[in-house]
Structure formats: structure tokens, C-alpha cells
Amino acid sequence: MDKEILKEIFLLILEVIKAFCEMLWEKIKGFFRLLWDRFFGVADISSPERGEVQEWGDTGEDTWPVTSKESFVRTEESLPPKERKGMADTPAIPELPEDYGDNRIVLMVRDTGCLFAYWELRKEVLDNILNTLGSMAHSAKMVLRIYDVTDVIFNGNNAHTYFDIEVTGGTRSWYIHTGKPNRSFCADIGFLTPNGTFRLIARSNPVITPRAGVSEVVDEAWMSIEALYEGIGVPEGFGSSESVFERVCKGWEEIQKESVSSPEASRVLPVLKK
Amino acid sequence: MEKGYLSFILHAHLPFVRHPEYTEFLEEDWFFEAITETYIPLINVFDKLIEDGVDFRITMSLTPPLISMLTDTLLQSRYIRYVEKRIELAEKEIGRTKHQSEFNRLAQMYHGYFTNARYIFVEKYRRNLVAAFRKFQDAGNVEVITCSATHGYFPLMNNNVNAMRAQIHVAMNHYEKHFGRRPRGMWLSECAYEPEIDRILREAGVRFFIMETHGILFASPRPKYGVYAPIVTPSGIAAFGRDRESSKQVWSAREGYPGDFFYREFYRDVGFDLDYDYIRPYLHGDGKRSNIGIKYYRITGKTDQKEPYSPEKAMDKAAEHAGNFLFNREKQVEHLSAVMDRKPIIVAPYDAELFGHWWFEGPRWIDFLFRKIASEHKTISLITPLEYFEKYPVNQVSTPALSSWGYKGYHEYWLNESNDWIYRHLHKAAERMVELAKTYPCRDENPLQNRALNQAARELLLAQSSDWAFIMKTGAMVEYAIKRTKEHLFRFTKLYDDIRSDKIDAAWLSDIEGKDNIFSDIGYHIYQ
Structure with missing residues (x-):
């Protein structure tokens, strides 16, 4: 009986020693892993944590700019597929050209009340204009001048209204909040002096913001599309019932707010996975 | 009626x-x-x-x-590898869960599911799923x-x-x-x-x-x-x-x-749930946990305590x-x-x-x-x-x-601080493509130049994919989208420069033709 107890105690001590050794071994392993990560930057891949897997390909490094053109010379045969190692061997992405040698401003519509402009200006053009300003050059500010050109063929002087936005700090794009749906706009970028002189550097394309509500126009023309595809337009019929329309219009704002469309929810499949 | x-x-x-x-x-x-x-x-x-x-x-x-990928032989063979790995895993899962009947029948369901996918893909439609849709179209449905x-x-x-x-x-x-x-x-x-x-x-x-x-x-x-x-x-x-x-x-x-x-439940996948060493052979080379496609739970409710999925109830x-x-x-x-x-x-x-x-x-x-x-x-x-x-x-x-059907009904999702930088480059590339098409109207005199012009059109089209701007805004996989945008624009710009200076790099061109092989019979004259 005593022997049995002694045996039990002995086994118990063995278990404790074993557990202690295992703990120690884990600590040592952890320490070496830390060292490894520190010096070789390899992440602990055994982490079971679920999270955003932010990773991407390191494709096409053979196509990035290099000093000699010969380096581009590769054939399909010389490039067997290789195993992808994740972020670790990702090459630097070459930056896109800073400038294309243009002197221009482009205006885009974002929504009913917001435009986006980007521009690229040539230094010699800027210098020439500043020269013409003489002593006022140093106090001239660069501004975006946004014109409301609805229903006019804009010649620089016939806009309904305009407003200026000072653009500083070498910025090359701007979001312009007009808050005006269904209107046409054009943007100039130029220098404005304290006495109000405006010198144009570049003029944008005109744009039209979309309508933010139902059309006031209720005239109805009807067309047979089949006939049109045979080359004959047949507008016919007139009507005035708006009941269906009014019904379906109700709550259109709601749909926009809710964004029930959410194409973003399923397109590009795993992008939104938690 | x-x-x-x-x-x-x-x-x-x-x-x-x-x-x-x-x-x-x-x-x-x-x-x-x-x-x-x-x-x-x-x-x-x-x-x-x-x-x-x-x-x-x-x-x-x-x-x-999508059609290009569905009919691409490389991706077709990779898909077979993908689905066969899952069949193999599902077989293992049947064994692993043999004492847990609720999971075991799900493992069997997945085994049937992947086996069927393989059958449909390989045998029934001979790797070309586009043929299936064409068949349905011809049938009038x-x-x-x-x-x-x-x-x-x-x-x-x-x-x-x-x-x-x-x-x-x-x-x-x-x-x-x-x-x-x-x-x-x-x-x-x-x-x-x-x-x-x-x-x-x-x-x-x-x-x-x-x-x-x-x-x-x-x-x-x-x-x-x-x-x-x-x-x-x-x-x-x-x-x-x-x-x-x-x-x-x-x-x-x-x-x-x-x-x-x-x-x-979409978010409970064996790729994340199971023991790492067990699931490792089914993950990608980098070893990061990712979705495998075997999911055992139902949504259950707003809780982390998910219950097993029941196909019949679903x-x-x-x-x-x-x-x-x-x-x-x-x-x-x-x-x-x-x-x-x-x-x-x-x-x-x-x-x-x-x-x-x-x-x-x-x-x-x-x-x-x-x-x-x-x-x-x-x-x-x-x-x-x-x-x-x-x-x-x-x-x-x-x-x-x-x-648009995007957020707030217009273009904001594709034009905002996260992605607006792409448009100056995309617009310039499009402008240059038109310029190239007009400068080199002849299509057959110089086969190499012709190939370079066609590839330039492909690179532009790929760069224009709305998906990249979209992904940049979502905040996940952003680097990949940025990389793709820059990569196609870079390839386009190099082609443009090479064509203009009459120094087309034939080997490099072959390489990117092999990579970006969409629209094999494109004719750049479409930009004229």
C-alpha cells in the first residue's frame, strides 16, 4: 500500500517536472522566435487569429524600370512560375510620372453638388504670367475660379456667377462643393492679385451636375424602338397620368441613404470579409 | 393571365x-x-x-x-487543382468528424458539393462554363x-x-x-x-x-x-x-x-477555425489563414456562440x-x-x-x-x-x-481621397492611346509595332477597370488594387514611349502579352 502511495507521489513529481520543462521549452522557443522575427522579419504564421489579410502580389517585378534595358529581356521560358511568399519579397512599385508636360485643368462631376478638379501646370507658363504681373506677382494667389455657365457658350465673361477658391501648398486637385444640381460649370485656374486682377493659367472642360429631383418637364413623347432600329422614328401618343410616377418617387431619398444597392457588398468577393 | x-x-x-x-x-x-x-x-x-x-x-x-477567365486554360487547370484540394480536405473532414454526427453529415455534404463542382466543371462542361450559359441562352431561358x-x-x-x-x-x-x-x-x-x-x-x-x-x-x-x-x-x-x-x-x-x-454563416470557415497544422496544406504558400469554403455553422444570431448548420432548415x-x-x-x-x-x-x-x-x-x-x-x-x-x-x-x-447604383447614388465611391489620384493618369493614358491609334493607322506593315499597339490597348483597358478604384475605397486588399493600377499604367507608358521612339522591346512585350492576355484579338484601331 505504502509502495503504491510512494509510486503515486513519484509519478506526480515526474509530471510536475515534465510540465515545468515544457513551460521552459515554450519560453525558450518564444524567445528564439522573437529573435528570429526581430532579425529576419518573418511573422508568426501559426497565429490562429482571424483578421484582415492584407496581402498582395509581388508580380511583375521583372517589368519595373531598371537601369539597363537589357534587364527587361526575359522570355516566357526563362520565367518559370515561382511560389509566392507574400509581402516579404514584394518589389517597390515604380511611381507614375509626376508630370506629363501638360498645362491644363480637368473638371469632373462627383455628384449633384460636388465637382473634382485636377491640374498640371507648366513652370514656364506660370513664370510668364507672373512676369506680366510685375510688382504684383509676389502678392498674387493661385485660385480656382468656378463659373456657373448653365445654358451659355462660355467665353470667359458671360458666366451667370462665379466664386474663387484659393489653392495653396502645391496641391494639384480639389473637391469643389457647388451644391447646385442640374447646372453647368467651368473652372479656370489662375493668379489673382490683391487689386482683383485675374490672370488665366488654364481653363477646364465644362461639366453638368446631375438633376437631384424629378424633372419639371412633363411633356410626353412616345417612340417605338423597333421602328427606330428599322431607321424610322415614330413618336406618337400623349398622356398625362402621373399617379404611378408620383407613387414610385416617394422615398427615393430613402433608397439613397440606405444604399440598398450595396454592390460593394458582394463584388470583388473577399474584399469585405472580416 | x-x-x-x-x-x-x-x-x-x-x-x-x-x-x-x-x-x-x-x-x-x-x-x-x-x-x-x-x-x-x-x-x-x-x-x-x-x-x-x-x-x-x-x-x-x-x-x-469574367468570360476571359472562364475560358482561360491556365485558370481552368488551376481551378481543378483548387477544387480537388477541397475534395481531399472534405474526405479528411469526414474522418475527423466521425464521432460528431452534426458535423459529419455537413462534411459529407461538402464532399458531395465539391465533387459535384468538379464533375460539372471537368466532365459536364469540359472546363468551359461559358458553354453552359450559351446553352441556356440558346434554349431561350x-x-x-x-x-x-x-x-x-x-x-x-x-x-x-x-x-x-x-x-x-x-x-x-x-x-x-x-x-x-x-x-x-x-x-x-x-x-x-x-x-x-x-x-x-x-x-x-x-x-x-x-x-x-x-x-x-x-x-x-x-x-x-x-x-x-x-x-x-x-x-x-x-x-x-x-x-x-x-x-x-x-x-x-x-x-x-x-x-x-x-x-x-459566411465568417466561420475551417480555414480559420481548425488546427493550423491540420489545415496548413490547404492554405496558400505564405501560410496565412484564409477561407477554404467549408463552413459548419449557421448565423444563429448576434452571438459568437454559433450553432451547427442544418441544410434542411435552411x-x-x-x-x-x-x-x-x-x-x-x-x-x-x-x-x-x-x-x-x-x-x-x-x-x-x-x-x-x-x-x-x-x-x-x-x-x-x-x-x-x-x-x-x-x-x-x-x-x-x-x-x-x-x-x-x-x-x-x-x-x-x-x-x-x-x-449609379453605388453609395449615395453617384460616383463618390470611385472618386474620393483614396482613389482620385488615378484619374489624371488614366485620362492621360487614354489620350495617348488615341494619339497612337491616329499616328499609326496602318495595322499590318510592322507586326511588332502592331503587337505593341494592341498590347497598349489591353493595358489601358485593364487599368480602367472600376474594380481598382472600388477596392482602394473599401480599405481591404488596397495594395493589390494600387499595384494593378500602377502596373498597367506603367506597362502602357513604357509601350507608348517605346512605340514613339521606335524601340520596342520584343522580349518584354512577349512577357506582358503572356501575362495580360485578355482580348487576344483586339484591334487598337478601335481608338482611332
């Missing part, structure tokens, strides 16, 4: 992701998951409906990048339409008519090559309508497209029937508007069907939800037909990948819905947009309003 129509539309699209330079590539899984979880289940549903003599109509857009060549977002490229024209014509030609006839409809990527494209669509022979609700409601003159009948644009193309009620029931995070507690729910959807459409049609002097059409477009991928039971829901419409319900019939025209050839002329 029906009182109105339901036009069910699925938009199937994935960006062109193909990396022959690697043995495997995580982002290619987007495509493999969609094949397994969406395209094959839908094909199975359509095949079974036809076999059972159920008459149905559905309109599906298959985008050119599916109307396949196209989309802009690389899902280019028209309103944000509207300063270059040639660029928009190329997106449209390349897509039309690509479709014709695969379906043996011109497409009749075009899905505008993100339903983004830009008034300028109207005449280009007409010139290309497009008969109809789908718009977001307010694109029709805000059209001018005011459309008499709202979104419940098409309008005809000034160029003579029919525009159909999305019905928000039917969208909401399926899409809405709060009220939508896919959130039902009995449906399969199917009961899908049937119930199909009934509910139809009941609501019936009420809608009854109401509308009382106030309209023609039968209304309810247009219900969705992203195809919602069905099966996100909403596992989605394809079965469609199956239940179509069977119910065919057998039980006389108020509603399924119809394609063009069939509706045959019934009502005369429609109101109106100019649609610029719009």
Missing part, C-alpha cells in the same frame, strides 16, 4: 486576375470561390429547371473579364448580356469619347466571339450612366440597359410609369430602372433574407423567403396594374455573386422562386427586357439622369 412581369437580372463580374508568373495566387481564389459557390450552383439550378420542364426567364450579364470591356466606369472617363467607345465595342466583339451573335443588352458597370454613351451604345447596336432607380425617376421629361416601364433614350435605346422594393428585400443588411439566422427558410418575395411582388403588381394602362415590369437586378457566395442558399432561393412562379402563381410571369418590348413596342422618350 398574368397582370405584370418580373425581370430577374444577375450581374456576374470579377476583375481580371491571372498571374502565370506564380504557381498560385491568393487573389485568383476570388474567381475559384465564385465558380464553386455561385456559377456552378446557378448552372445546376438552370439545368434542373430545364430538365423538369419549368419555363423560366433570367437575364445575366457576364462581363468580358437565359438572356446573356455584356458589360463594358473591363467594367470601366463611364462617367469618370467621359472626357474621352474614343475611350468609352473602345470599352463598348471591345465588349460587343468579345461577346460575339463567345456567343455567336451580337449582345442585345449591356450592363453599365455600377449602373453608372453617362449621357454621352447613349449614341455610342446605339452605334454599337445595344438595345437596352439597366439603370439605378433615380436615373429613371429623374429622367426628363418625367417618365409616366416611373421604373415600371422602360423609357427610350434620345438615341433610341431602352433604359430599365431598378425596383427598389425587390432590391431591399434581398440586399438590405437589416431586413434582407440573407441575414436569416438559419442560413449559413432550405425550408429559402422556400419560405421565395414565397414571401413572390407574395410581395404580387401585391406590387396588383397595385400597379390597377393604376397603369399596361402591364408593369418589375426589374430586379442583383450582383450574381451575392447568390451562393455570400448567401449560400441564394441559388436554391432562385430555384424555389422560379418554380413557384411557374406552378402556383398566375399574377406574375418572368420576362426578359426584350420580351417586354415585343409586348409593348412603343415607349416614352426621355433622357435618363446621370447616376
Whole structure:
């Protein structure tokens, strides 16, 4: 009986020693892993944590700019597929050209009340204009001048209204909040002096913001599309019932707010996975 | 006799992701998951409906990048490898779960699911799933339409008519090559309508497209029937508007069907749940945990304590939800037909990948819905947009309003601080492409130059894919989207410089032709 107890105690001590050794071994392993990560930057891949897997390909490094053109010379045969190692061997992405040698401003519509402009200006053009300003050059500010050109063929002087936005700090794009749906706009970028002189550097394309509500126009023309595809337009019929329309219009704002469309929810499949 | 129509539309699209330079590539899984979880289940549903003599109509857009990937031999063989790995894992899972009956029967379900996917892909359709959709189209059940060549977002490229024209014509030609006839409809990527494209669509022979609700409601003159009948644009193309009620029931995070507690939980995947050493052989080379496609739990509720999935209960729910959807459409049609002097059409477009991928039971829901419409319900019939025209050839002329189905209804998701930097480069590249096409009008004198010009067109189109701007905004996988944008723009710019200086690097050109091999028979003259 005593022997049995002694045996039990002995086994118990063995278990404790074993557990202690295992703990120690884990600590040592952890320490070496830390060292490894520190010096070789390899992440602990055994982490079971679920999270955003932010990773991407390191494709096409053979196509990035290099000093000699010969380096581009590769054939399909010389490039067997290789195993992808994740972020670790990702090459630097070459930056896109800073400038294309243009002197221009482009205006885009974002929504009913917001435009986006980007521009690229040539230094010699800027210098020439500043020269013409003489002593006022140093106090001239660069501004975006946004014109409301609805229903006019804009010649620089016939806009309904305009407003200026000072653009500083070498910025090359701007979001312009007009808050005006269904209107046409054009943007100039130029220098404005304290006495109000405006010198144009570049003029944008005109744009039209979309309508933010139902059309006031209720005239109805009807067309047979089949006939049109045979080359004959047949507008016919007139009507005035708006009941269906009014019904379906109700709550259109709601749909926009809710964004029930959410194409973003399923397109590009795993992008939104938690 | 029906009182109105339901036009069910699925938009199937994935960006062109193909990396022959690697043995495997995580982002290619987007495509493999969609094949397994969406395209094959839908094909199975359509095949079974036809076999059972159920008459149905559905309109599906298959985008050119998706068709290109579905018919690409490299991706086809990689898909087989993908699905076979899953069959192998499912076999192991059957063994691992042999003492847990609830999981064991699910493991068996997945084994059958992947085995079937392999059979459909390899044996039934000989690796070419496009053939399946062509078959359904020829049978008169599916109307396949196209989309802009690389899902280019028209309103944000509207300063270059040639660029928009190329997106449209390349897509039309690509479709014709695969379906043996011109497409009749075009899905505008993100339903983004830009008034300028109207005449280009007409010139290309497009008969109809789908718009977001307010694109029709805000059209001018005011459309008499709202979104419940098409309008005809000034160029003579029919525009159909999305019905928000039917969208909401399926899409809405709060009220939508896919959130039902009995449906399969998307976020509990064995790729994350199981022991790392056990699952490691099924992960990618980098060893990061990722979704495998075997998911054992149901949504259960707002809790982390998920309960095992029950396919039978989920199917009961899908049937119930199909009934509910139809009941609501019936009420809608009854109401509308009382106030309209023609039968209304309810247009219900969705992203195809919602069905099966996100909403596992989605394809079965469609199956239940179509069977119910065919057998039980006389108020509603399924119809394609063009069939509706045959019934009502005369429609109101109106100019649609610029719009999209994205966040807030316009372009903000594709034009914001996270991605606005791309447009100056995209616009410049498009401008240069037009310049090249006009400078080098002859196509045959210099074969190498001709190849470089065609490749430049491919690189531009790939850079224009709206997916990259979209991903940049989502905040996940952003680096990949940035990299793809820069990569295609870089390749384009180098081609431009090489062509202009008459120093085309033949070996490098061959290399990128092998990588970006979309639109093999493109002709750059489309930009002239």
C-alpha cells in the first residue's frame, strides 16, 4: 500500500517536472522566435487569429524600370512560375510620372453638388504670367475660379456667377462643393492679385451636375424602338397620368441613404470579409 | 393571365486576375470561390429547371473579364487543382468528424458539393462554363448580356469619347466571339450612366440597359410609369430602372433574407477555425489563414456562440423567403396594374455573386422562386427586357439622369481621397492611346509595332477597370488594387514611349502579352 502511495507521489513529481520543462521549452522557443522575427522579419504564421489579410502580389517585378534595358529581356521560358511568399519579397512599385508636360485643368462631376478638379501646370507658363504681373506677382494667389455657365457658350465673361477658391501648398486637385444640381460649370485656374486682377493659367472642360429631383418637364413623347432600329422614328401618343410616377418617387431619398444597392457588398468577393 | 412581369437580372463580374508568373495566387481564389459557390450552383439550378420542364426567364450579364477567365486554360487547370484540394480536405473532414454526427453529415455534404463542382466543371462542361450559359441562352431561358470591356466606369472617363467607345465595342466583339451573335443588352458597370454613351451604345447596336432607380425617376421629361416601364433614350435605346422594393428585400443588411439566422454563416470557415497544422496544406504558400469554403455553422444570431448548420432548415427558410418575395411582388403588381394602362415590369437586378457566395442558399432561393412562379402563381410571369418590348413596342422618350447604383447614388465611391489620384493618369493614358491609334493607322506593315499597339490597348483597358478604384475605397486588399493600377499604367507608358521612339522591346512585350492576355484579338484601331 505504502509502495503504491510512494509510486503515486513519484509519478506526480515526474509530471510536475515534465510540465515545468515544457513551460521552459515554450519560453525558450518564444524567445528564439522573437529573435528570429526581430532579425529576419518573418511573422508568426501559426497565429490562429482571424483578421484582415492584407496581402498582395509581388508580380511583375521583372517589368519595373531598371537601369539597363537589357534587364527587361526575359522570355516566357526563362520565367518559370515561382511560389509566392507574400509581402516579404514584394518589389517597390515604380511611381507614375509626376508630370506629363501638360498645362491644363480637368473638371469632373462627383455628384449633384460636388465637382473634382485636377491640374498640371507648366513652370514656364506660370513664370510668364507672373512676369506680366510685375510688382504684383509676389502678392498674387493661385485660385480656382468656378463659373456657373448653365445654358451659355462660355467665353470667359458671360458666366451667370462665379466664386474663387484659393489653392495653396502645391496641391494639384480639389473637391469643389457647388451644391447646385442640374447646372453647368467651368473652372479656370489662375493668379489673382490683391487689386482683383485675374490672370488665366488654364481653363477646364465644362461639366453638368446631375438633376437631384424629378424633372419639371412633363411633356410626353412616345417612340417605338423597333421602328427606330428599322431607321424610322415614330413618336406618337400623349398622356398625362402621373399617379404611378408620383407613387414610385416617394422615398427615393430613402433608397439613397440606405444604399440598398450595396454592390460593394458582394463584388470583388473577399474584399469585405472580416 | 398574368397582370405584370418580373425581370430577374444577375450581374456576374470579377476583375481580371491571372498571374502565370506564380504557381498560385491568393487573389485568383476570388474567381475559384465564385465558380464553386455561385456559377456552378446557378448552372445546376438552370439545368434542373430545364430538365423538369419549368419555363423560366433570367437575364445575366457576364462581363468580358469574367468570360476571359472562364475560358482561360491556365485558370481552368488551376481551378481543378483548387477544387480537388477541397475534395481531399472534405474526405479528411469526414474522418475527423466521425464521432460528431452534426458535423459529419455537413462534411459529407461538402464532399458531395465539391465533387459535384468538379464533375460539372471537368466532365459536364469540359472546363468551359461559358458553354453552359450559351446553352441556356440558346434554349431561350437565359438572356446573356455584356458589360463594358473591363467594367470601366463611364462617367469618370467621359472626357474621352474614343475611350468609352473602345470599352463598348471591345465588349460587343468579345461577346460575339463567345456567343455567336451580337449582345442585345449591356450592363453599365455600377449602373453608372453617362449621357454621352447613349449614341455610342446605339452605334454599337445595344438595345437596352439597366439603370439605378433615380436615373429613371429623374429622367426628363418625367417618365409616366416611373421604373415600371422602360423609357427610350434620345438615341433610341431602352433604359430599365431598378425596383427598389425587390432590391431591399434581398440586399438590405437589416431586413434582407440573407441575414436569416438559419442560413449559413459566411465568417466561420475551417480555414480559420481548425488546427493550423491540420489545415496548413490547404492554405496558400505564405501560410496565412484564409477561407477554404467549408463552413459548419449557421448565423444563429448576434452571438459568437454559433450553432451547427442544418441544410434542411435552411432550405425550408429559402422556400419560405421565395414565397414571401413572390407574395410581395404580387401585391406590387396588383397595385400597379390597377393604376397603369399596361402591364408593369418589375426589374430586379442583383450582383450574381451575392447568390451562393455570400448567401449560400441564394441559388436554391432562385430555384424555389422560379418554380413557384411557374406552378402556383398566375399574377406574375418572368420576362426578359426584350420580351417586354415585343409586348409593348412603343415607349416614352426621355433622357435618363446621370447616376449609379453605388453609395449615395453617384460616383463618390470611385472618386474620393483614396482613389482620385488615378484619374489624371488614366485620362492621360487614354489620350495617348488615341494619339497612337491616329499616328499609326496602318495595322499590318510592322507586326511588332502592331503587337505593341494592341498590347497598349489591353493595358489601358485593364487599368480602367472600376474594380481598382472600388477596392482602394473599401480599405481591404488596397495594395493589390494600387499595384494593378500602377502596373498597367506603367506597362502602357513604357509601350507608348517605346512605340514613339521606335524601340520596342520584343522580349518584354512577349512577357506582358503572356501575362495580360485578355482580348487576344483586339484591334487598337478601335481608338482611332
